[in-house]
Amino acid sequence: MTDTSLDIGQSGLERAVPNGTVSDFVELMKPRVMSLVLFTGLVGLVVAPGSMHPVLAIATLICIGVGAGASGALNMWYDADIDAVMQRTATRPVPRGRVAAEEALTFGTVLAAGSVFSMGLLVSWLAAGLLAVTIAFYLFVYTMWLKRRTPQNIVIGGAAGALPPVIGWAAATGSVSLEPVILFLIIFMWTPPHFWALALVRAGDYSKAGVPMLPVVAGGDSTRRQILIYSLILAPLGVLPAVLGTGGIAYAVSASVLGVLFVILAWRVFTLREGQTAQHAARQLFGFSVLYLLLLFAVLLVEQMTVAGVNVWTPV
Amino acid sequence: MDSGLSDAMQLTDEEKKRRRTRSIAIGCVLAGIVVLFYLVTIVRLGSNVMNRPF
Numbered sequence: 001m002t003d004t005s006l007d008i009g010q011s012g013l014e015r016a017v018p019n020g021t022v023s024d025f026v027e028l029m030k031p032r033v034m035s036l037v038l039f040t041g042l043v044g045l046v047v048a049p050g051s052m053h054p055v056l057a058i059a060t061l062i063c064i065g066v067g068a069g070a071s072g073a074l075n076m077w078y079d080a081d082i083d084a085v086m087q088r089t090a091t092r093p094v095p096r097g098r099v100a101a102e103e104a105l106t107f108g109t110v111l112a113a114g115s116v117f118s119m120g121l122l123v124s125w126l127a128a129g130l131l132a133v134t135i136a137f138y139l140f141v142y143t144m145w146l147k148r149r150t151p152q153n154i155v156i157g158g159a160a161g162a163l164p165p166v167i168g169w170a171a172a173t174g175s176v177s178l179e180p181v182i183l184f185l186i187i188f189m190w191t192p193p194h195f196w197a198l199a200l201v202r203a204g205d206y207s208k209a210g211v212p213m214l215p216v217v218a219g220g221d222s223t224r225r226q227i228l229i230y231s232l233i234l235a236p237l238g239v240l241p242a243v244l245g246t247g248g249i250a251y252a253v254s255a256s257v258l259g260v261l262f263v264i265l266a267w268r269v270f271t272l273r274e275g276q277t278a279q280h281a282a283r284q285l286f287g288f289s290v291l292y293l294l295l296l297f298a299v300l301l302v303e304q305m306t307v308a309g310v311n312v313w314t315p316v
Numbered sequence: 317m318d319s320g321l322s323d324a325m326q327l328t329d330e331e332k333k334r335r336r337t338r339s340i341a342i343g344c345v346l347a348g349i350v351v352l353f354y355l356v357t358i359v360r361l362g363s364n365v366m367n368r369p370f
Contacts, residue, residue: 022338121353
């Protein structure tokens with residue numbers, strides 16, 4: 001990691017005073033990623049058996065959200081040099097010099113410690129431990145170790161993004177069982193085709209930044225094959241919650257349809273390999289993959305709240 | 317030397333405004349944390365909150 005804020009940020013060069021706005025610090029927390037993490041955490045919490053007081057549920061979600069924000073800030077601190085080179089991330093607060101790298105580090109560290117200890121004190125130390133593992137895995141294993149070294153970076157690193165439903169479940173029940181592990185596996189298997197579809201479109205960007213994403217290292221054809229393989233595993237895996245009873249009929253139907261659509265789009269990516277149509281197919285899969293995960297978890301959530309009864313809002 | 321240093325540390329109006337906004341945001345977050353800990357404490361105590369040793 002190099003101090004990119006000194007290379008690029010004019011204010012960082014000329015002035016020693018922090019100059020970021022509140023929205024810059026919010027941006028450090030990667031709000032869009034945070035919203036997806038919060039949502040999957042909420043689903044883990046709602047589908048868990050038993051009841052949880054709404055105040056405790058809100059406290060859990062705040063801790064998960066802040067923990068996700070901490071991961072984002074620490075990632076932006078460490079990856080400022082890469083972010084500065086890539087078109088998609090060049091306008092982030094640290095490479096732009098709106099927030100000093102040291103501020104991002106401090107901000108992320110305080111949020112990480114605050115979220116973990118708050119989760120432990122307010123909700124559950126098991127959930128706090130899982131939250132700590134998530135943040136540490138994302139920072140040390142994914143960001144610092146794997147991201148710049150191996151094309152398997154997002155495969156293994158995806159474990160961090162897959163843990164929130166397990167944290168939600170652990171917060172609600174005080175334990176971890178097979179059901180949240182299946183939710184974990186769904187997000188874990190969803191991550192590679194999701195990011196590789198984006199990487200196919202942004203391969204030049206990753207190459208310029210020296211990030212060994214699969215399309216950069218192994219080429220487009222190999223990436224397309226891997227996307228298809230992961231999609232074929234993901235589709236049936238997505239239906240498993242219905243088999244285990246976490247989801248009902250509506251979930252089974254939705255997961256089946258969404259899974260088939262996912263495989264169809266992955267097949268298009270696999271077969272269309274040249275020109276604009278190939279780029280379009282990859283963009284389509286990337287866009288749909290976000291929708292896939294959102295809808296899958298949304299159906300699970302709505303079904304639990306309407307059919308199986310809402311356990312979150314039942315006072316203890 | 318001293319005056320040069322103090323010039324370098326002089327905040328512009330825009331920077332003062334941003335610092336003020338950041339301070340207000342931090343204050344709001346801290347207040348939120350206090351409220352959250354209070355509410356969770358009350359919830360955890362449940363009906364025992366009314367039990368007094370006197």
